[in-house]
Amino acid sequence: MKKITFIKTGVLGLSALALHRKASALYYYPNESDKKWAVLCGTWCGSSRDALVWIPEGMDGIANVFDVRKNPNLTGYDHIFVGTSIRGGQTTELFQEYMKYNQVRLMGKVRSLFVVCGNRIHPPGPEQKTALIDKYLAQLCGVSGVPLKLFLGRITYGLLDPDSLKMMQGMNMPEYDNLKREECMAFGKEILESV
Ligand SMILES: Cc1cc2nc3c(=O)[nH]c(=O)nc-3n(C[C@H](O)[C@H](O)[C@H](O)COP(=O)(O)O)c2cc1C
Numbered sequence: 001m002k003k004i005t006f007i008k009t010g011v012l013g014l015s016a017l018a019l020h021r022k023a024s025a026l027y028y029y030p031n032e033s034d035k036k037w038a039v040l041c042g043t044w045c046g047s048s049r050d051a052l053v054w055i056p057e058g059m060d061g062i063a064n065v066f067d068v069r070k071n072p073n074l075t076g077y078d079h080i081f082v083g084t085s086i087r088g089g090q091t092t093e094l095f096q097e098y099m100k101y102n103q104v105r106l107m108g109k110v111r112s113l114f115v116v117c118g119n120r121i122h123p124p125g126p127e128q129k130t131a132l133i134d135k136y137l138a139q140l141c142g143v144s145g146v147p148l149k150l151f152l153g154r155i156t157y158g159l160l161d162p163d164s165l166k167m168m169q170g171m172n173m174p175e176y177d178n179l180k181r182e183e184c185m186a187f188g189k190e191i192l193e194s195v
Contacts (some may be wrong), residue, residue: 004164035195037063038077039188042084042095045160047153047179048116055081055114058188068098075105077193081188082106082141083114085153086132087164096140103142110143112191116153121176124150147194151188152178 039055041048049067056063063081065074074080084091115132117124133148154177157165 011137021040031061033062035062035079036077037079037081037192038074039063039071039081039083040066040072040074041069041082042068042092042098043116044087044092045087045156047151048083048085050114050179050181051083051114051151051184054184055083055188057181059192062192063188068092068095071098074102074109078109079111080106080109081112081114081191082110082137082143083116083149084137086115086117089132089136091137091140099140099142110141110146111164111195112147112149112187113137113141113143114149114151114187116151116179118155118173118176118178119177120173121152124152147191151176151180151183154179 037056037059039052041052043049043052052065052067056065064077066074090096094178113133115137117128117132119128129148129150133150138144138148139147155168155173155175156177157168159177160168
């Protein structure tokens with residue numbers, strides 16, 4: 001092989017490898033299943049996003065993961081988990097918008113609702129579940145009679161916008177991390193087995 005051809009082939013090979021690595025890093029491939037599962041969430045700083053990824057881990061990777069910021073079309077899915085983080089007792093504006101326009105499309109497919117909240121670092125009780133899920137998220141999503149879960153989340157000062165940071169520090173709220181991967185995985189498994 002001529003020297004120039006050898007160099008060209010090498011460069012093309014390396015580019016293809018780089019592209020492949022990039023694609024692998026960007027895509028999450030679920031395992032095959034006869035049922036189409038999806039997990040959808042609304043988040044500010046990412047704790048619900050982690051729940052969104054860990055719930056399908058408990059289902060051996062058969063659920064696809066979606067963030068409402070991407071305005072996903074979930075019409076091809078049969079079973080959907082819906083969850084959101086909470087600030088000031090509410091979810092993100094985008095989540096509220098998404099539900100307003102997609103509630104009818106998701107009707108009959110939502111198998112479970114979950115909330116990620118701080119609860120001022122206290123263990124949550126039935127009253128938090130009632131306030132944040134039964135009386136809020138379930139109504140926003142137009143869903144009733146499905147299993148509900150409340151996860152404790154986290155606060156990372158470096159991820160907060162200046163106003164939120166000021167508010168948290170004004171409340172003497174320290175940084176914390178109470179979201180547990182094993183709890184999220186157990187929830188995914190529980191719902192999968194119940195359907
Ligand atoms: C500005 C602000 C307001 C919050 N308001 C509430 C609240 O009303 N109730 C609650 O239980 N937790 C509240 N939290 C805690 C969040 O729900 C918790 O940090 C959650 O993990 C954030 O989720 P995210 O990382 O997905 O955005 C608040 C946190 C911040 C920063």
